[in-house]
Amino acid sequence: MALWLYRLGRFTFRHKWWFVSAWLVVLIALGAIVGAVAPKFSTNFELPGTDSDRAMSVMKTDFTAINDQQLNASTSILVAADDGLANHTAQIDALVAKARTLPKVIEPQTVVNPVTAAQQNPAMASAVLGDDGKVGLIQIRQDIPMQDLTGAEMDQFKELLSEYRGDGLEVEGTGSLMQVFEQGGVSELLGFAVAFVIMIVAFGALIAAFIPIVTGILGVGITILLVTLSAKIIDVQQSATTIITMLGIAVSIDYALFIVSRYRSELNLGGSREAAVGRAVGTAGSAVVFAGLTVMIAVAALAVVGIPFITQMGVAAAIAVLVAVLGAITLIPALLGAFGRFAFSPQIPGIRHGDEPDTQPSNGLRFARFLTRFPLPAALAGLILLVVAAIPMTQMELGMESTTDSEYAATQLLQRGFGEGVNGPLLVVVSDAQNGDIAPAADDVVAHVKTLDNVANPAQITWIGNGSDPANPQAGAKAALISVTPERSPSGPQTHELMEQIREYGATSPGGATVNVGGQTAIMSDISSKLSSALIPFLIVVVGLAFIILTIVFRSLLVPLIATLGFLFSVCATFGATVAIFQRGDFGLIDHTKPIISFLPIFLVGVVFGLAMDYQVFLVTRMREEYVHGVSAKDSVIIGYQHGARVVASAAIIMISVFAAFMLAPDTIAKMMGFALAAAVFFDAFIIRMIVVPAVITLLGDTAWKLPRWLDKIVPNVDVEGTAIREIPIEKNIDPSLWEPEPAKV
Template identity: 80%
Template sequence: MALWLYRLGRFTFRHKWWIIGAWVAIVVALGVLTSALAPKFATDFSLPGTDSDRAMSVMKTDFPAQNDQLLKASTTIVVQADDGLANHTEQIDALAAKARTLPEVVDPQAIANPVTVAEANPAMAARVLSPDGTVGLIQIQQDIPRQDLTPADMAEFEDLLAEFRGNGLQVEGTGALMQVFEPGGAAELLGFAIAFIVMIVAFGALIAAFIPIVTGVLGVGITMLLVTLSAKIIDVQQSATTIITMLGIAVSIDYALFIVSRYRSELNLGGSREAAAGRAVGTAGSAVCFAGLTVVVAVSALAVVGIPFITQMGIAAALAVVIAVLGAITLIPALLGAFGRFAFKPRIPGLHHGDEPDSAPSNGLRFARQLTRHPLPWAIGGLVVLVIAAIPMTNMELGMGSTTDKEYAATQLLQHGFGEGVNGALMIVVSDADGGNVTTAADDVVAHVKTLDNVANTTTLTWIGNGANPANPQAGATTALISVIPELSPSGPETQHLMEQIREYATTSPDGATVNVGGQTAIMADISSKLSSALIPFLVVVVGLAFIILMIVFRSLLVPLIATVGFLFSVCATFGATVWIFQEGHWGLIAHTKPLIAFLPIFMVGVVFGLAMDYQVFLVTRMREEYVHDVPAKESVIIGYQHGARVVASAAVIMISVFAAFMLSSDTTAKMMGFALAAAVFFDAFIIRMVVVPAVITLLGDAAWKLPGWLNRLLPDVDVEGTAIRKIPIEPEADPSAGQPVVV
């Protein structure tokens, strides 16, 4: 493999303009196709095999209007006054009148002062006005799909709320117009900026620092366009694109950084730039390919969860990584060829430039000598730090709430006036497999639900049918729909228990009807359940496949084992730190504490395990490369650390910066994801990969690199160390005009 990559590196370096042109042409062609075809992301949300998915399927067929409305924008204005809403009639009337002017309102007359509605229709009073008359609801239905709402729509609505807030009246909003997805930009730009600064420090030159940025932009652009285009053929949800910028930028820059650094090292050995590019791609490129493969395995394994949008996120992430690898082994050498002898110009005074001899003292060399001199204390110390960080993990809670931080004030008012569950209704669907009348079964379900705890609307609880007569839809109904409003939080354990009680009753219903529970609250609960049940199978698949890949790379059993066990320590430390800040509220980073988002553990494990193995491959392959070329075990750790530590540290800082930049988001979930990924990379790169792993390998000595003979014969020899390349003589620069000595 190394020899093949060596030839590829030389080929792309030699035909640089064709390669660069091909990459640019692909971006342009995909952009034109996307613009011409105008693909749209899917709006349907499914959880195959779950009770909520079956309920939503029945609703889609038998209650199309209600199902359609669930997909359309529905927003609630919550008004509150300590002295009673009746004392603010003029202000609330003006608010309702202004709300009717919002785009595509379905029933403007339904947008009215809750006090007026309660007086005109006492039966509706409990739904719009709190018993003490201090909290009221104004419902807004719009004929706009939720995903089509824009940040401008949200801004207009927030301005509306602010206009009528004051004079003793509190006005807040919750629902679709407060949950609009705000496109990123600031986080990505900040990540790029920090990455550029880090690479200037790493290379000591401007042009070399610019090269990985180019590959990152092109790689992420191609991936985003491909995923968008695929929506024209298959159902793809927009959530699939969220991981592309976060992971695609980071790995593209990391892999480019590794190739460019190795190219600079190979230049220092003398010979032509073309040969140096070939050697860099043949050695570092091999590590990049296998590092990328571990990330692809890790994120693709998200498919075992069985949730379509998470599967799509995993596939999109895998595609981003594949394109990042292709960019590293083709576009990078082409760009190095295009810049030629100017690649490492202009040099930045006062910074190391990477052309110092191996014997020159450096921080990496000094630390490696100290680490290998006392490996046991360093290994124990690193693990103790992670264990301490992991302690808060014992209190970890997982949740799947759908409300945003902007809705917090409104939800507090709802809790005070109506109960927390007013916006988290459980949608019960009662149907007959033979198409028979469901009146008796529906009445029985309603009667049973009224006896359960945590039901807020027992006095008004009833069912609607799909009968042919709009005036009396219960007559001849073959399917019934019951909306149950829980008293307590939709994401709380009490509501989860209520849903389980209804589903348990469904299995013992004496009427022979089928009973399913759907709605957003049930969907979120089913997502959490599937995520929890899939975590162990996911870990088995990811760790098992990655272990095999690492055995092939390192020709060892112990090194992959160390890598895997170390990752478990860093993951536990990350969970502990995330719980400490976001669930327990330390350091004041968030205004409102909340449980960890339910998909964070499995998502973080998938992404960070792949990245952790990246750093393992980047750092330890150089150690093995020296060891297999007859360098003593301890010395090989020092040399490998000296050459790899700076690159791995730079790559980790870039990755941390890209992830941490997402903490700029106003949304706590985005902050949580960004913090968790950044913390995981910090713990794993700087403590596990750069302290614990080299310390343990030093303690093991020659035993670290042993592999049973029978297993050695079974595993393919991929020559990651570039043994075949070392046999190729270093040829002089072919172009005399380029100068005799190679100046870096």
């Protein structure tokens, strides 16, 4: 592996302009293709094998119009006044008139003042007017698929709400027009800016700091375009682009940082720049390849969950990491060749350049000596800190909510006037009756639902059929649809219990029919259940495969075991910190607390485990490299730490900055993901990898690097420490045709 990468590094350096041009051509070509075919992301959440998925299949077949209506934009305007809405008739009428002018409103005449609607149809008054006439509901349906709504249309709707808000009238919105996916920009730019500053500090030179940024931009751009283009062929959620941006930027810059740092170290050994690039790619590149492989396994293993959009996020993340690895071992050597002797210029005065001789004391060397002198207290202190941070994890509550923070005021008014569950009805479908007549079974289900707790307005529950007569759809119906509105929150445990009670009754096949429960509320509940049941199998797959890879890399059993156990401590601490901030509201950092999003634990485990192994490989491979070449176990830890600590610390700070920048997003879910990932990198990189792991390896001594003889014969030797490269004399690496001697000093 090392020798092959060594040759690849020299080849890309020698043909630098071909490789740089190839990356640019791929980016431009993909951009042109995406612009020409204009693929669209999907908004369908399919859960194969679940009860809600079967319910939605029946709706697609037998209630096509209602199903299509669910896919189109539907938005609610909430109006409220403490002195009664009747005192604001003119203001509300003007609001309604303006709302009818929104793009492609279906049946504008149905968009009416709730006070007027209640007066004209007293039987339906409770559906549009609540809290003794102080809260009203205005429904807007548009003939536009939800995924086709634009940011401009969302801004237009928000301006409409703002225009008529005031004079004692509250006007808030919730639904499709408030949930338009907003393209990122600020957080990504901030992440790149912070990364650039850290790179300047790490290298002490502007051009060297710029090279990893270029790699990150090209890598993330190509990956996003590939995933976007795939949406033309398969259903892809737009959420996949978020993880590409977050993870792609971070690993691209990290891997580039590792290669460039090693290249500078190799330059100090002498020889040509081409030879130095070859040695850097052969040694550091080997670590990058295996680190990237570990991350790809961790995120791609999200497919075991069995939820399409989770699988898409995992596969998209794996593609992002693959592109980052390819960029590190091909584009970085090419860029280093393109900049030539100017790669580490101009140097920034007053900043350590990182290429000082080993004999010169550095903070990494001082801390490594401290760790190896007091390994047991250092390891215990780090683990105790993580245990304390993990304590709030015992109170963790999981849930799924589709509402954004900007809808919070509207949902509060909705609950005040019409109950918590009005925005999350359960859609019960009854089908496949034995005698073909669905009416007896549908009547039985309706009668049973009316007896259950947590059902809003049970007396008004009825069923509609798919009969051919629009005036009487129950006649001759082969399937029935029942809308059940819960009294409590759609994501609450009471609503989940109500859903399960209906499903349990359906298991008895009332009237010989099949009963399924669907709708957004049921889908979210099924997602949570499936994620919970998949967590253990996911951990087994990820940890098992990663353990095998690390055993091959380090040719040891104890080092991979230490790495894996350390990860468990850091991820538990991350869960605890996330619960404290976002669920309990500690420190007042979050305005609207909410349960931890259900897919966060399994997503966090996949991504963070991969990143944790990145730092493990970056730091410990140098320790093994020194130990294999004759250095004592203790001294190998010191030397490896001295050379790797600066790079790992810089890489971790970059990761933390990129992830933490997503806390600037307006949505709490994005903030939660950004915080959790940033906290996980902090705990794992600075506590586990840079304190606990070196301390424990020091305690184990030579034992840490032992491998049973029988296993030593089985495990392939990938030479990640670059033994084959060290056997090549440096003076023979010089290619006279490429060597550009430095001007002689006068």
